[in-house]
Amino acid sequence: MNNQLLPERTVYLVSDGTGITVETFSNAVLSQFDQVRFKEIHLPFICSIEKAKEAVIKINNTANETGYPPIIFSTLVNIDIMNLLKTANCIFIDLFGTFINHIEQAIGHKSNNSIGRSHMVSDSEKYRNRIDAINFSLSHDDGQFVNQLNKADVILIGVSRCGKTPTSLYLAMQYAIKAANFPLTPDDFERNTLPATIVPFKSKLFGLSILPERLSEVRNERRPNSKYATLEQCRYEVSESEKMMRREGISWLSTTTKSIEEISTTVLQEIGLSRTLA
Amino acid sequence: MNNQLLPERTVYLVSDGTGITVETFSNAVLSQFDQVRFKEIHLPFICSIEKAKEAVIKINNTANETGYPPIIFSTLVNIDIMNLLKTANCIFIDLFGTFINHIEQAIGHKSNNSIGRSHMVSDSEKYRNRIDAINFSLSHDDGQFVNQLNKADVILIGVSRCGKTPTSLYLAMQYAIKAANFPLTPDDFERNTLPATIVPFKSKLFGLSILPERLSEVRNERRPNSKYATLEQCRYEVSESEKMMRREGISWLSTTTKSIEEISTTVLQEIGLSRTLA
Numbered sequence: 015m016n017n018q019l020l021p022e023r024t025v026y027l028v029s030d031g032t033g034i035t036v037e038t039f040s041n042a043v044l045s046q047f048d049q050v051r052f053k054e055i056h057l058p059f060i061c062s063i064e065k066a067k068e069a070v071i072k073i074n075n076t077a078n079e080t081g082y083p084p085i086i087f088s089t090l091v092n093i094d095i096m097n098l099l100k101t102a103n104c105i106f107i108d109l110f111g112t113f114i115n116h117i118e119q120a121i122g123h124k125s126n127n128s129i130g131r132s133h134m135v136s137d138s139e140k141y142r143n144r145i146d147a148i149n150f151s152l153s154h155d156d157g158q159f160v161n162q163l164n165k166a167d168v169i170l171i172g173v174s175r176c177g178k179t180p181t182s183l184y185l186a187m188q189y190a191i192k193a194a195n196f197p198l199t200p201d202d203f204e205r206n207t208l209p210a211t212i213v214p215f216k217s218k219l220f221g222l223s224i225l226p227e228r229l230s231e232v233r234n235e236r237r238p239n240s241k242y243a244t245l246e247q248c249r250y251e252v253s254e255s256e257k258m259m260r261r262e263g264i265s266w267l268s269t270t271t272k273s274i275e276e277i278s279t280t281v282l283q284e285i286g287l288s289r290t291l292a
Numbered sequence: 293m294n295n296q297l298l299p300e301r302t303v304y305l306v307s308d309g310t311g312i313t314v315e316t317f318s319n320a321v322l323s324q325f326d327q328v329r330f331k332e333i334h335l336p337f338i339c340s341i342e343k344a345k346e347a348v349i350k351i352n353n354t355a356n357e358t359g360y361p362p363i364i365f366s367t368l369v370n371i372d373i374m375n376l377l378k379t380a381n382c383i384f385i386d387l388f389g390t391f392i393n394h395i396e397q398a399i400g401h402k403s404n405n406s407i408g409r410s411h412m413v414s415d416s417e418k419y420r421n422r423i424d425a426i427n428f429s430l431s432h433d434d435g436q437f438v439n440q441l442n443k444a445d446v447i448l449i450g451v452s453r454c455g456k457t458p459t460s461l462y463l464a465m466q467y468a469i470k471a472a473n474f475p476l477t478p479d480d481f482e483r484n485t486l487p488a489t490i491v492p493f494k495s496k497l498f499g500l501s502i503l504p505e506r507l508s509e510v511r512n513e514r515r516p517n518s519k520y521a522t523l524e525q526c527r528y529e530v531s532e533s534e535k536m537m538r539r540e541g542i543s544w545l546s547t548t549t550k551s552i553e554e555i556s557t558t559v560l561q562e563i564g565l566s567r568t569l570a
Contacts, residue, residue: 023399032557034466035320041569042313042367043388043395046403056567058557085398089320105398107391110321117321120363120383121301125324141551148458155430180426183461187552188312273419274465279310279336289334291319 020051024084033058036089066098073102144190144292151186154194170195172222173251177269184274190292203254221259221266298329302362311336314367344376351380422468422570429464432472448473450500451529455547462552468570481532499537499544
């Protein structure tokens with residue numbers, strides 16, 4: 015069915031901070047509905063009565079224009095701001111409040127009702143670690159800088175264009191993990207040994223592989239009609255790299271049908287790295 | 293109070309997919325509690341009865357060892373797997389189920405109860421756009437490659453080390469936005485004009501600035517005891533860059549106390565780019 019023909023509903027994502035928690039949640043829960051198209055409207059930084067009043071006007075306008083009260087997903091914490099929002103013509107879903115009593119009872123402590131805490135630079139050491147990890151992953155991309163590989167938390171290896179770079183950056187950005195990456199090249203396959211540079215760090219290596227057909231597509235976008243992009247060359251490199259990883263006892267996975275998030279989650283599990291949002 | 297002295301509670305983050313939604317939610321909601329330390333245990337990819345049984349054993353062990361039933365945040369969708377998890381000695385919090393009836397009533401359609409949809413490569417065009425945006429932002433970092441600036445969604449400008457690179461990568465990774473960045477340097481301030489390369493794209497420019505004291509700290513970590521890192525040099529560059537952005541009518545913000553998420557959210561709002569999770 016053509017997506018454009020589905021009925022449309024408007025969803026407001028209202029937050030006193032960046033709105034990243036509410037958008038992540040909304041994205042996940044609305045993906046369970048495929049008979050409706052959702053139009054998402056973001057209202058981040060709603061942290062004053064003034065801004066809340068403007069939000070109410072927008073929401074009421076949408077209700078009038080569409081004939082449906084919009085759904086509001088809210089991660090608001092301030093009770094006055096939230097109560098004002100609830101006066102709008104809407105279906106109000108309070109993501110935190112719904113659970114907070116339950117959690118308070120479970121742990122025997124009250125919440126502190128403070129706003130926008132999850133993406134604030136409240137803990138500057140933690141934040142600095144994250145920026146350091148991003149810089150580390152950038153400078154250790156594709157084996158370009160190798161002097162500090164001893165400081166890497168993980169070193170992703172694999173043939174050119176198998177997904178090493180985006181995965182490294184995601185690990186750094188999301189989890190402050192220093193993720194280097196290092197290519198396996200035809201030279202390595204001819205020598206039939208791991209690149210000497212990474213041999214000392216074998217316990218940190220994790221391999222990525224990919225179906226040759228998909229690799230050939232990706233490489234063709236980058237360098238059309240090159241030998242590098244031929245299916246024959248891709249088959250050779252993938253086969254040799256998998257053989258090498260198997261022989262060296264290096265864990266690896268195929269990225270062909272996986273998102274960056276799925277690859278990263280698996281890498282963290284397999285390498286046994288602690289996973290804490292940065 | 294020393295964080296180590298706080299009572300500790302264990303929280304299990306259980307998901308049939310990557311667990312990114314549940315960890316984002318958990319991180320946000322638990323930041324409301326500062327009298328308890330939380331130990332988070334991730335159980336992603338719980339998508340079979342077999343894995344659910346192993347999870348129940350782990351959870352029960354934690355309950356026995358700590359004397360407290362752990363809190364479970366769940367984004368499980370499969371009802372059999374969820375019911376099995378609920379047999380564990382735990383406080384079970386069902387993030388999706390709690391709201392799904394409410395949403396179903398609001399929109400008049402049933403959910404499809406399918407698992408792990410939010411971080412799957414279900415929509416390969418969307419996913420390809422995201423990888424393209426990451427590659428674009430990487431290759432257009434720090435003005436190194438400028439041939440395709442016309443394809444940029446936004447071009448961040450500012451002095452060296454003010455936060456352009458991590459913000460560009462975050463915008464690409466999270467929202468598939470092609471974010472280039474371009475430095476403002478002492479040469480530009482002497483000439484007293486915007487770099488000629490970016491003048492044609494003035495409507496896409498967004499400025500980042502930073503307090504000179506903080507900039508000097510950041511630069512000192514990178515190049516200790518250099519002229520580049522002196523407070524005097526930083527004051528000069530920041531003052532000149534802000535003067536230039538003001539004169540040219542370019543929106544800008546100070547990154548000094550802001551996280552990548554806060555900067556990105558503001559950039560998207562100000563530039564009027566649509567914000568859709570990639």
